[in-house]
Amino acid sequence: MEIAANGAIAAAYFIIPLTLLPLLRTAKREIWLNLLLAIGFIFSCGVGHTLSALGLHSTPWHWVTAAVSWAAVVVLCRSQTRLRYLTETFSLLETTWEQALTGNVLCERAGDDLKVLRLNPAAAAITQNLLASGDRLCEKMPLHRQQVYPYEVPLIDLYLEALESGESKRLEYQYKGEISGWYMTLVTPLSPQLLYMTFAEVSGIIHDPLTGLYNRRILEMELEHWDVCLFLDLDRFKLINDQRGHFLGDALLKAVATVLQDQAQNHDGIAVRNGGDEFLLLLPAAAADAAEPRPTPAAIAASVLADILLIEIEGASISASIGVASGVIHAFQEDAPINRLLQAAETALREAKRNRRSNLPQHRIQVWNTALAWRRLRQITLEAYLAQRSSELEFWLAYQPICHMETGAIVGAEALIRWDSARLGRVSPSEFIPVAEATGLVHRISDWVLCHALEQLAQWQEVAPQFNLSINISPLELEDDDFLDRITQRVAGAGIASNHFGIEITERGIYNNLERYLQSLQDLRDMSLRLKVDDFGMGQSGLAQLLQFRFDEVKVDRYFIPTSAQNLEKVAICRAIANLSQGINFDLVAEGIEQSSQRDLMLGLNYNYGQGYLFARPMTAPNLTTLLQAGTSLSPQPPRD
Numbered sequence: 322m323e324i325a326a327n328g329a330i331a332a333a334y335f336i337i338p339l340t341l342l343p344l345l346r347t348a349k350r351e352i353w354l355n356l357l358l359a360i361g362f363i364f365s366c367g368v369g370h371t372l373s374a375l376g377l378h379s380t381p382w383h384w385v386t387a388a389v390s391w392a393a394v395v396v397l398c399r400s401q402t403r404l405r406y407l408t409e410t411f412s413l414l415e416t417t418w419e420q421a422l423t424g425n426v427l428c429e430r431a432g433d434d435l436k437v438l439r440l441n442p443a444a445a446a447i448t449q450n451l452l453a454s455g456d457r458l459c460e461k462m463p464l465h466r467q468q469v470y471p472y473e474v475p476l477i478d479l480y481l482e483a484l485e486s487g488e489s490k491r492l493e494y495q496y497k498g499e500i501s502g503w504y505m506t507l508v509t510p511l512s513p514q515l516l517y518m519t520f521a522e523v524s525g526i527i528h529d530p531l532t533g534l535y536n537r538r539i540l541e542m543e544l545e546h547w548d549v550c551l552f553l554d555l556d557r558f559k560l561i562n563d564q565r566g567h568f569l570g571d572a573l574l575k576a577v578a579t580v581l582q583d584q585a586q587n588h589d590g591i592a593v594r595n596g597g598d599e600f601l602l603l604l605p606a607a608a609a610d611a612a613e614p615r616p617t618p619a620a621i622a623a624s625v626l627a628d629i630l631l632i633e634i635e636g637a638s639i640s641a642s643i644g645v646a647s648g649v650i651h652a653f654q655e656d657a658p659i660n661r662l663l664q665a666a667e668t669a670l671r672e673a674k675r676n677r678r679s680n681l682p683q684h685r686i687q688v689w690n691t692a693l694a695w696r697r698l699r700q701i702t703l704e705a706y707l708a709q710r711s712s713e714l715e716f717w718l719a720y721q722p723i724c725h726m727e728t729g730a731i732v733g734a735e736a737l738i739r740w741d742s743a744r745l746g747r748v749s750p751s752e753f754i755p756v757a758e759a760t761g762l763v764h765r766i767s768d769w770v771l772c773h774a775l776e777q778l779a780q781w782q783e784v785a786p787q788f789n790l791s792i793n794i795s796p797l798e799l800e801d802d803d804f805l806d807r808i809t810q811r812v813a814g815a816g817i818a819s820n821h822f823g824i825e826i827t828e829r830g831i832y833n834n835l836e837r838y839l840q841s842l843q844d845l846r847d848m849s850l851r852l853k854v855d856d857f858g859m860g861q862s863g864l865a866q867l868l869q870f871r872f873d874e875v876k877v878d879r880y881f882i883p884t885s886a887q888n889l890e891k892v893a894i895c896r897a898i899a900n901l902s903q904g905i906n907f908d909l910v911a912e913g914i915e916q917s918s919q920r921d922l923m924l925g926l927n928y929n930y931g932q933g934y935l936f937a938r939p940m941t942a943p944n945l946t947t948l949l950q951a952g953t954s955l956s957p958q959p960p961r962d
């Protein structure tokens with residue numbers, strides 16, 4: 322009987338270590354040695370009982386058991402602090418599990434499904450008590466076996482893939498069913514059979530709180546199946562927001578969002594607030610078996626624009642520019658397909674914003690096409706060459722005289738940058754300056770122009786002390802404090818009469834950020850520089866802005882210069898500007914004078930100065946130097962074929 326009892330005890334002593342051995346693989350360092358000694362002690366006890374059952378009592382083995390036992394005692398005594406820490410940690414983990422704000426679920430694989438072993442109260446609440454311990458996930462929530470947006474596979478397959486790969490995954494998806502909403506889930510395999518999941522409903526995170534549309538976070542997800550993108554930017558929204566207040570601005574944004582949400586629902590797409598007054602409308606490819614063909618992307622854009630133009634709140638209305646891209650975009654090859662689609666639509670939007678002639682669709686909507694693709698490639702090429710310092714060796718300045726229209730006397734000139742690239746040939750400023758502005762290279766180019774123009778003016782003032790020279794600057798420079806410091810240093814070091822050096826800025830530039838620009842212009846005035854408005858009349862609200870700052874000179878754009886007295890509207894505009902100049906006291910320059918009849922008309926309207934091919938085309942510095950040294954007046958030139 323005693324032998325049988327010893328045998329049973331010995332069997333238990335052998336089985337217990339075998340059940341503990343797998344724990345050694347995952348045990349933390351703090352308890353690994355404790356566990357190993359415990360296994361050794363139990364195993365040695367099993368050997369002792371086995372020997373006793375066989376009548377082979379072994380005193381030496383008892384000493385082995387005693388040694389292992391006391392080794393375990395010593396280790397346990399030394400590990401008390403760590404074991405107490407682990408106990409408290411387990412207690413903390415238990416509390417965290419129960420009181421977590423996110424749902425926590427521990428599952429075990431059950432074929433092609435998952436069995437819930439345990440879930441915390443938050444998980445029960447988020448799932449509306451659909452799940453309980455022992456439930457199979459897909460039996461209680463069948464939509465786990467259907468595709469979820471934006472993934473193209475069922476949700477359960479994503480969970481099982483994580484188990485099979487052994488790698489944690491973060492999933493963001495839209496679940497429409499028993500618990501509809503947007504969810505973020507972190508799945509962590511604990512073993513080939515056990516899966517731990519923590520999840521939360523994140524609709525508030527990926528939605529814009531003001532408009533209710535998706536925000537930019539939706540673009541970080543795997544959006545591969547969108548085929549059409551409309552990229553919208555509201556026109557003159559900042560002006561309304563600043564002048565009428567944010568409450569009205571917010572109301573307009575929400576009204577625009579309603580338009581886009583309706584369009585998204587009509588075409589199974591999504592509407593996104595990209596930020597500020599920019600919006601996206603993403604649509605899938607039209608279904609081939611649809612009962613009715615879907616309108617073209619351009620037609621959808623026209624419908625969106627028409628609805629936006631109908632918005633009026635407290636007397637304020639709004640318009641928009643829209644860039645449209647669809648299908649496979651072959652440009653921007655370095656990016657994923659969705660990013661190429663977005664970039665193409667944004668490039669088209671920038672082109673649409675350049676064309677502000679009316680609110681008609683043809684002036685507000687631009688569709689991505691091969692011409693824009695070529696232009697984009699050209700921009701990338703220009704950017705690459707402009708970024709090279711060697712490009713400055715290819716720049717040069719041309720100078721177009723400004724003349725007294727009655728006598729032809731040269732009173733000044735405008736410096737115009739030219740780029741003769743060894744690789745690209747002659748590149749127009751209208752082409753490379755926008756690229757330089759978009760990439761930040763314009764600051765370096767402006768400094769080059771500033772240095773060379775000041776150096777040239779210093780030489781000309783020795784010949785003609787009253788000669789005026791002006792340069793064009795990018796509106797971006799007026800936002801840059803470094804530019805103001807730099808121009809101060811350059812002018813001071815050039816040894817010129819600063820009141821004969823002028824800064825020209827386009828009226829469009831002044832409009833963009835009026836308050837900031839006016840302060841910068843005042844700083845320039847404090848330096849006694851001559852301030853000029855170029856292309857006057859082509860901006861948004863020129864007269865009102867002109868009244869906010871006293872410019873020394875206004876150059877009326879060639880578009881408004883009449884060719885004959887029968888151009889009644891242009892004559893009236895030029896007369897109004899001339900009357901304003903007398904009241905505010907600024908000089909006038911008529912741009913684009915190409916015919917004697919134009920000169921005579923403008924003289925009759927009290928315009929004393931003119932610039933244009935009738936007097937002279939842009940010329941090199943040596944040629945203009947020769948004219949100044951000879952004191953030559955520029956008589957009207959015959960037009961060229």
